[in-house]
Amino acid sequence: MVEIRKVLQEFYVSKEAQIRCFEIYTLSPETIRTRLENAKKTPEFITYFNHPRFLKMIHHNKKTTKRLMNLYDQNKKCVSLNILSGSFSKYETFQKMHGDRLGKAKDLIFCICEILQNTSPASDIRKTLKRHPFWLNIPLVQIKYVAEQLLKKFSPKDVFENCSILLYPWNKIRDTMNILCHKESLLLHPFEHLDMSKLSDTQKLSLVLYLLEKKHYFTGNGVWTEDKNKNAEQTIQTKDITKSVLKIVQN
Structure with missing residues (x-):
């Protein structure tokens, strides 16, 4: 636990985020470090880096990144933290929903x-x-x-x-x-x-x-x-997303 806490402090993960995801301590320090390093390179992850529930994306890393890839394949880019790391029912509803829109603000x-x-x-x-x-x-x-x-x-x-x-x-x-x-x-x-x-x-x-x-x-x-x-400057091409996300899925 001490090693994990050091890793989280090194990446300036807030105490609130740690409290909201005690499950993060079930992973190895090396795994957490690798996932945090990769998250820093992925726009959808770095956007939520200071969010109180950010560590849920790290803990459910493979699920989160696979969902992100699937949604981008469907040209859905208004993804929220809740959709990426929340329950399957919420994700499925968003996936089947017509258009591309954030569920909540x-x-x-x-x-x-x-x-x-x-x-x-x-x-x-x-x-x-x-x-x-x-x-x-x-x-x-x-x-x-x-x-x-x-x-x-x-x-x-x-x-x-x-x-x-x-x-x-x-x-x-x-x-x-x-x-x-x-x-x-x-x-x-x-x-x-x-x-x-x-x-x-x-x-x-x-x-x-x-x-x-x-x-x-x-x-x-x-x-x-x-x-x-x-409009490639502020939107991420699907191919580039897939490449960066695949690196995260592997860890």
Whole structure:
């Protein structure tokens, strides 16, 4: 047990996560280490690394990764921790369900709170996102990727004030931001007299969000990509997923 605890501490697994999954102590320290190392390399796993129930994914490693592979084969990418490591009945219901949609918003809100360094109330994030018609139809790995990119230029507060932008593909956000950076591009929009230098970062993100939805008549359809194959930056190709997941299944 002492060796296992050292491994868990080395990977900064919280005490709450350990308390919620005492079964982890039935595995060998080597197995736990290998699974945690592989989890760090798999986007769907790393998304939940700080989640209180994360160790259930490690304990039920083979079941979790096989489910992930099967769901990706069916083009279902809105996977939650509960679906991956929970009961078979919940997994089966999700697998047979039409479309691709997160069953509950808890994992989504948790992940966004984590990414924004818990600087904003979860209830406020939920209230804002809930206004968007497709807030439960975006893969968490995509949302995490977009947030990481935005936080390179904006503060957590700026992103929180416009948290609906996390639902949009990064390539669209990036291209729209580039438009606002070039005066020539602004001529194509009703902003030719706008002095961007006088806008706060929060206002700039709001403007990006406005432009993202403007051409979709503010229906929310801006979250979809015209060609999903070109949107490889924030979505993971099935082949790559299969390769990374297979490494985990073997341990």
